[in-house]
Amino acid sequence: MIPELGHFALVLALVVALLQGTLPLVGAQRGDRRLMAFGDVAALTQALLVASAFAALTQAFVTSDFSVANVVANSHSAKPLLYKISGVWGNHEGSMLLWALILALFGAAVALFGANLPESLRARVIAVQALIGVGFLAFLLLTSNPFERLAPAPPDGNGLNPLLQDPGLAFHPPLLYLGYVGFSVTYAFAIAALLEGRVDPAWARWVRPWALAAWCFLTLGIALGSWWAYYILGWGGFWFWDPVENASLMPWLAGTALLHSAIVVEKRDSLKSWTVLLAILAFSLSLLGTFLVRSGVLTSVHAFAQDPARGLYILGFLLAVTGGGLALYAWRAPSLAPGGLFQPISREGALILNNLLLCTLAATVLLGTLYPLFLDLLTGNKVSVGPPFFNATFVPLCAPLFAALCVGPYLGWKRAELGPALRQLRLAFAVSVIAAIVAGVAIDSRSTLAAIAFGFGVWLIVGSLAEFAGRIRLGRGPVGDSLRRLRGLPRATIGMTVSHAALGVVVLGAVATAAWHLEAMQTLKPGEAMRIGAYEATLSGVENVQGPNYLAERATLVVTRDGQPFTVLHPERRLFTVQRRQIAETAIQTNLLRDLYATLGEGDRAAGWVVRLYLNPLAPWIWLGAALCALGGFISLSDRRLRVGAPTRKRTLQAAE
Amino acid sequence: MRRLAILVALLLLAAPALAVDPSEILKDPGLEARARTIGRELRCVVCQNQSIDDSSAEVARDMRRAVRERLVAGDSDAQVFDFMVARYGDYVLLKPPFKLGTLLLWLGAPLVLLVAGAAILLRALRRRALAPVPPLSEEERERLKTLLGR
Amino acid sequence: MNGRRLLFLLPLLTLALMAGFFAWSLMAGRDPSAIGSALVGKPAPKLELPALREGDKPLGDALLRSGQPTIVNFFASWCTPCLAEHPLFMRLKERDGATVIGVAWKNKPEEARAWLARLGDPYRFAGADLQGRAGLDWGLSGVPETYLVDGSGIVRHHFRGPITEKDVTATILPFLKGGLGGGLGGGKP
Numbered sequence: 001m002i003p004e005l006g007h008f009a010l011v012l013a014l015v016v017a018l019l020q021g022t023l024p025l026v027g028a029q030r031g032d033r034r035l036m037a038f039g040d041v042a043a044l045t046q047a048l049l050v051a052s053a054f055a056a057l058t059q060a061f062v063t064s065d066f067s068v069a070n071v072v073a074n075s076h077s078a079k080p081l082l083y084k085i086s087g088v089w090g091n092h093e094g095s096m097l098l099w100a101l102i103l104a105l106f107g108a109a110v111a112l113f114g115a116n117l118p119e120s121l122r123a124r125v126i127a128v129q130a131l132i133g134v135g136f137l138a139f140l141l142l143t144s145n146p147f148e149r150l151a152p153a154p155p156d157g158n159g160l161n162p163l164l165q166d167p168g169l170a171f172h173p174p175l176l177y178l179g180y181v182g183f184s185v186t187y188a189f190a191i192a193a194l195l196e197g198r199v200d201p202a203w204a205r206w207v208r209p210w211a212l213a214a215w216c217f218l219t220l221g222i223a224l225g226s227w228w229a230y231y232i233l234g235w236g237g238f239w240f241w242d243p244v245e246n247a248s249l250m251p252w253l254a255g256t257a258l259l260h261s262a263i264v265v266e267k268r269d270s271l272k273s274w275t276v277l278l279a280i281l282a283f284s285l286s287l288l289g290t291f292l293v294r295s296g297v298l299t300s301v302h303a304f305a306q307d308p309a310r311g312l313y314i315l316g317f318l319l320a321v322t323g324g325g326l327a328l329y330a331w332r333a334p335s336l337a338p339g340g341l342f343q344p345i346s347r348e349g350a351l352i353l354n355n356l357l358l359c360t361l362a363a364t365v366l367l368g369t370l371y372p373l374f375l376d377l378l379t380g381n382k383v384s385v386g387p388p389f390f391n392a393t394f395v396p397l398c399a400p401l402f403a404a405l406c407v408g409p410y411l412g413w414k415r416a417e418l419g420p421a422l423r424q425l426r427l428a429f430a431v432s433v434i435a436a437i438v439a440g441v442a443i444d445s446r447s448t449l450a451a452i453a454f455g456f457g458v459w460l461i462v463g464s465l466a467e468f469a470g471r472i473r474l475g476r477g478p479v480g481d482s483l484r485r486l487r488g489l490p491r492a493t494i495g496m497t498v499s500h501a502a503l504g505v506v507v508l509g510a511v512a513t514a515a516w517h518l519e520a521m522q523t524l525k526p527g528e529a530m531r532i533g534a535y536e537a538t539l540s541g542v543e544n545v546q547g548p549n550y551l552a553e554r555a556t557l558v559v560t561r562d563g564q565p566f567t568v569l570h571p572e573r574r575l576f577t578v579q580r581r582q583i584a585e586t587a588i589q590t591n592l593l594r595d596l597y598a599t600l601g602e603g604d605r606a607a608g609w610v611v612r613l614y615l616n617p618l619a620p621w622i623w624l625g626a627a628l629c630a631l632g633g634f635i636s637l638s639d640r641r642l643r644v645g646a647p648t649r650k651r652t653l654q655a656a657e
Numbered sequence: 658m659r660r661l662a663i664l665v666a667l668l669l670l671a672a673p674a675l676a677v678d679p680s681e682i683l684k685d686p687g688l689e690a691r692a693r694t695i696g697r698e699l700r701c702v703v704c705q706n707q708s709i710d711d712s713s714a715e716v717a718r719d720m721r722r723a724v725r726e727r728l729v730a731g732d733s734d735a736q737v738f739d740f741m742v743a744r745y746g747d748y749v750l751l752k753p754p755f756k757l758g759t760l761l762l763w764l765g766a767p768l769v770l771l772v773a774g775a776a777i778l779l780r781a782l783r784r785r786a787l788a789p790v791p792p793l794s795e796e797e798r799e800r801l802k803t804l805l806g807r
Numbered sequence: 808m809n810g811r812r813l814l815f816l817l818p819l820l821t822l823a824l825m826a827g828f829f830a831w832s833l834m835a836g837r838d839p840s841a842i843g844s845a846l847v848g849k850p851a852p853k854l855e856l857p858a859l860r861e862g863d864k865p866l867g868d869a870l871l872r873s874g875q876p877t878i879v880n881f882f883a884s885w886c887t888p889c890l891a892e893h894p895l896f897m898r899l900k901e902r903d904g905a906t907v908i909g910v911a912w913k914n915k916p917e918e919a920r921a922w923l924a925r926l927g928d929p930y931r932f933a934g935a936d937l938q939g940r941a942g943l944d945w946g947l948s949g950v951p952e953t954y955l956v957d958g959s960g961i962v963r964h965h966f967r968g969p970i971t972e973k974d975v976t977a978t979i980l981p982f983l984k985g986g987l988g989g990g991l992g993g994g995k996p
Contacts, residue, residue: 235675235711242706277818284822297832299705308833315829319822326819333815344781356773364766371753371762374828377835381758382842384700386708386751393766523679601678610679702842702948715913716948719939744852744946746845 003068006056007147010097013049013104014137016042020107020130024123028195036123040111043126046133047108054088054101057146061088067153070094070146076159076578078549086170087160092294092310093146095173099290100136102174102181103129110185110210117206124192125185132184135317143310159549159578168228176221176248180286182214183255183279190279191325194332199272204265207279209637211262214282215255216633222248223626230622231586236517236597236614238510238622241390243298246369247289250362254282257358264351268413270339271348273329274355280329284322285362291318297373343415350408357401364393395453402456402507405500406463410470428466432459443516450515457511460504468497495636502628509621518615525608532613535596536560537569542600542609550574555600555609557587571600571611595619676713681721688728695724695737698751708751844954844965845946851956852944854879856934859911859919866934870908872960876983878907879954880930881947883914884922889951892969896929899975905983909933912942912950955982 020042027035060068061084064077074091075084083090089098107129114122140146163169189207193199225248230238239245258278264271292298295311342348368385375381406428410421436455440448469475471493472485520532529538537557545554552574559566569587576583589596594617601610677696683689693710699720701712709717709724720741727737741749753759793801846852856866871877880896882889899905909930911919916935923930936942945954948967955964955978964978 237711240706273815281818291829295829295833297829297837308836311833312830315826315833319826322822323819323826326822330812330816330819334812341784344778352777356770356777359773360766360770363769367762367765370825370828371759373832375758375762377828377831377837379758380843382746382748383753383759383762384748384751385753385762386698386700386706388698388752389762392752393763397766397770521677521679521682599675612675715939716942719943723940723943742845744845744944746843746946748842748845 002056003060003065003147003149006053006060007145009049009053009056010100010137010141010147013046013053013100014134014141016046016049017104017130017133017137020046021127021134024127024130025195028120028123028127031120033119036119039123039126039130042130043104043107043111046130047104050097050101050104050137054097057094057097058085058088060147061085064157065153066155066157067149067151068146069148069150072150072154072157074160075157076549077156078578079160079165080548082167082170083160083165086164089173090160090164093140093144095177096136096140096144097146098173098177099181100133100140102177103133103136103184106181106185107133110188114206121189121192121196121203121206124195125188128188128191129184132188132321135320139313139317143313159576162550162574162576162579162581162583163232165549165576166228166232168224168231172221172224172228174221175217175224179214179216179218179221179255180251180283180289182210182217183251183283183286185210186214186258186279187283187321187325190276191328193276194328197332197335199265199276199336201266201269204262204275205641208259208262208266211255211259211279211282212633212637215252215259216630216637218248218252218255219626219630219633222252223623223630226626227623230619231588232583235599235612236513236519236595236616236619238513238619241368241387243369244289244293246365247285247292250365251282251285251289253358253362253365254278254285257355257362258282260351260354264348265339268340268342268348270342271352271355272336272339273333276333276336277329278355278359280322280325284318284325287314287318287321291315292369298369340414342413345411345418346416347408347411347413350404350411353404354401354408357397357404361394361397361401364397365390368393399456402460402503405503406459406467409464409467409496409500424470425463425466428459428462431462432456447515450511453511453515454508457504457507460507461501462504464497464500464504468493490641491639492636492641495632495634495639497632498635499629499632502625502632505621505625505628507625509618509623509625512618513616513622516617517619520613522611523603523608524611526605528608530611530613532596533615534561535566535613535615537598537611537613539609539611542603542605545572547574549578550576552585553600553609555598555611557598557611559589559596567596569596569598571598573600573602590620592620592624593618675711676717677710677721678718681718681725683725683729685729688725691734692721692725692728695728695734696721698738699724699741700749700751702745702749841967842948844962844967846954846962847965849962851879851954851960851962852941854908854910854934854941854945856910856936856941859909859916859930859933859935860923860928863933866908866910866932868960870932871956872958873906874958875906876958876963876985877956878905878979879910879945879956880907881910881912881936881942881945881950881952882919883912883950884918885914886950888969890926892951892953892971893926893929895970895972895975897927899979899983900929900931903980903983905979906931910941911935911937912947913937913939955979957982 020039023035023042024039026032027038057070059065060071061075062081064071064075064084066072070091070093074094075087079087087094089095107126110122110125110129114125117125186207189203189210193203225245226238229240230236258275261271261275261278265275291311291314294307295314296308297311368389371385372383375383406425407418407421410424432455435458436451439454440451444450471489472482474482518533520530522530524530524539526539526541529536537559540556540558542553542555545552552572554570554572557569557571559569567589569589571587572585574583574585575581584599587598594615597614597616599612601612603609677693683692696710697708699709701707701709701714701717701720703714703716704712709720723740724737727740732740738750747754753762755763851871853868854866854871855868858865871879878899896907900907907930909932911933913936916937919935934941939947945952951969953966953970954962957963963982966974970979
């Protein structure tokens with residue numbers, strides 16, 4: 001009964017979305033206030049309906065209702081409750097429903113929190129949001145119905161992929177989708193602005209909180225995915241340039257560029273067409289990611305089950321959304337009024353460079369991900385594009401970006417001089433060079449590149465903090481003076497400093513883990529020991545353990561440091577009985593400065609077990625840094641200026657024109 | 658216990674993980690380091706996007722062994738890669754070769770950067786070369802004074 | 808002004824190009840995990856292996872350069888698809904008189920022999936590749952895989968996976984009659 005209600009709710013939601021996508025647009029065109037206001041009501045109704053559908057599906061999973069095909073395919077009665085819930089979105093149909101839900105919720109959010117937007121803009125944004133929702137709801141109802149029934153109902157389900165039965169991965173999709181779908185709102189803003197024919201500082205001020213929110217969630221989603229890969233895949237890697245990872249990185253890069261580009265529109269009424277393009281691209285890249293994962297054109301460890309028919313539908317949808325947006329852009333953008341002029345050396349110039357580099361980085365990732373497909377179709381030749389390619393092309397491009405990142409905030413608008421800015425950064429530069437030299441000499445003299453990269457990480461942190469110190473005149477006057485300035489600083493500035501410095505933290509963590517980790521591997525029989533760094537690990541035994549839906553071999557490794565007992569690690573190998581899949585559970589001991597990481601390989605009592613130990617320096621900084629980055633974004637989001645006193649378009653001047 | 662042992666032994670699907678076995682490690686640490694570097698750049702042909710070092714597939718194990726044998730026999734890194742390419746094609750290289758077919762791949766993004774950057778610079782320079790703002794005429798100065806309320 | 812318009816059209820054109828490729832890929836039913844073979848069109852790799860069947864001479868390269876087209880089939884007794892294609896090889900041997908060289912890949916020789924004894928032996932020559940070294944030389948990624956080698960030792964065609972009836976009529980029989988020249992330089996993925 002409940003799944004049918006959920007299904008019905010989806011159908012109703014589609015109808016509402018159709019109305020929501022058309023009537024407000026008509027209303028905005030004609031100035032009809034009632035039609036425009038209808039958009040708000042429709043958005044709230046749609047959110048309610050899709051939420052009900054989602055609740056219905058969740059109920060089916062939680063109660064293990066095996067008459068629903070989706071539950072049979074992806075769940076099992078013995079699965080723990082958390083994974084029954086996360087199993088709702090751990091499959092194609094359910095994750096599409098999650099997309100639709102977040103889409104509807106964001107639409108409702110615009111209706112609820114967009115009171116400061118002019119009516120016509122809000123109506124258009126809500127309408128575009130609804131049209132996107134139509135695409136997803138139609139896709140769900142036509143090809144990927146999560147509520148299909150099975151008769152007769154089987155006694156139990158097929159269980160969830162063991163890789164997905166993990167707390168980290170349970171939250172990875174929702175966070176990621178909050179990011180992807182958040183960019184649908186900025187897309188809607190861009191379309192609305194193009195339809196109105198006007199992009200101005202007010203628009204940029206309104207768009208910013210949505211772009212920030214989406215960006216923060218996407219950052220957290222990607223970081224969580226990377227962290228999950230690190231602790232589940234068993235050898236300390238955290239980024240593999242897998243097509244699906246790339247598919248999430250591209251919208252992130254575009255979103256970062258969008259965030260920064262919008263600042264220029266807001267402050268200087270310039271870079272409008274570029275900002276609008278970025279808003280369209282950020283969401284388009286999100287959709288492209290969805291397409292790549294579900295269509296089967298690329299192989300990936302992440303991909304859902306392949307289905308060319310689904311792929312064609314999503315491609316059509318992608319064409320409609322992106323093609324429509326870009327066509328509108330090609331038509332309307334050239335007539336956007338050009339804004340303030342500026343010199344090449346200026347904050348605008350720095351932000352243009354920022355845009356350019358981020359877009360090139362995104363293009364690199366796009367090219368690398370799609371090239372094998374294109375080459376294969378055109379010539380039949382097969383090539384692989386893997387991590388070595390991206391390390392050779394993506395990483396070097398980050399250097400100018402990082403270098404300019406610390407200089408940019410020192411430059412003034414419209415016209416600035418490089419000299420004074422660089423002078424202020426002398427100390428930061430010196431510290432970075434020293435850090436690089438120390439890293440190169442003291443840690444590992446073989447890898448100069450790693451030392452240089454390490455220097456860049458330090459540069460990012462010290463440079464950002466130096467700029468911040470300069471702003472509050474730290475050390476150049478009484479402390480009270482600095483504290484007063486600190487209190488008066490807009491939150492957006494604090495957020496910027498936090499995020500920029502956090503990027504440095506991530507770089508340090510990534511470089512240290514990738515370049516300077518220690519590795520030890522040995523076959524141990526119970527009682528034997530192995531060394532890594534200053535630690536010695538003794539395998540005291542391996543026992544068989546029964547979990548809720550798996551059997552495991554659980555090793556006990558007693559770790560000592562300089563002879564003193566340090567910790568006990570329990571790496572496992574779990575065999576999930578339903579799917580007959582084996583997953584290694586790593587054991588990690590962290591002190592937030594380095595990870596001691598143990599995995600259990602194959603083996604038996606007679607021959608011993610393969611034990612692998614890793615010491616990953618600064619690994620926790622990768623994810624702490626990413627979380628800090630997102631925190632900076634949230635701090636910026638809480639800036640009062642974004643909510644209170646948001647500008648209304650100056651009517652008096654317009655009347656005079 | 659026995660059931661567990663049998664179940665575990667029935668394992669067919671490999672979990673992604675570093676798959677290099679202690680028994681494969683070469684005695685010479687220099688050669689082993691080279692083997693690992695090379696292994697990271699060779700693709701496991703039966704897996705989705707994994708290097709031979711990360712895959713526990715049979716074929717990956719064979720390839721790892723072959724790499725080490727060739728290194729012990731004195732091949733250079735380039736020769737080991739050529740050995741693999743001769744058998745499996747360019748597909749086996751995780752870093753695509755730099756040849757005519759992959760020019761666009763390697764140069765595409767830097768090209769975009771250069772072209773876009775040049776275009777922007779040119780526009781900026783051209784704008785600067787545009788006629789400078791002419792000074793205000795007398796009439797315009799009078800208007801300005803009235804507007805400013807002086 | 809027109810140049811500027813073109814610039815604004817660029818993103819849309821790029822999208823159209825990409826979408827064209829995606830649509831092509833989806834409609835052509837391209838299998839992204841298919842990788843073809845690097846050997847087609849090139850001289851066959853060496854095939855020096857101990858004989859599988861007792862009393863036979865060991866396999867040597869001369870077998871591949873005998874002037875007659877040969878089929879090289881990698882198989883194993885533990886491989887289920889090999890079971891599926893086995894009758895086709897029997898027919899090739901008995902009805903068409905094809906020279907088929909079998910290689911038992913990563914298969915204990917006694918188990919391979921028992922399998923052949925049970926099902927029938929389509930191989931004029933057979934070798935044992937217990938370690939998988941020959942497999943590596945031939946770019947094998949699993950079994951079964953089949954190569955068509957012409958009389959002068961050049962690999963003309965490659966099948967990954969079990970051969971089908973269609974493969975026999977469309978490709979293998981013409982090859983045996985000497986039909987596959989340099990024109991057919993592909994491989995069934």
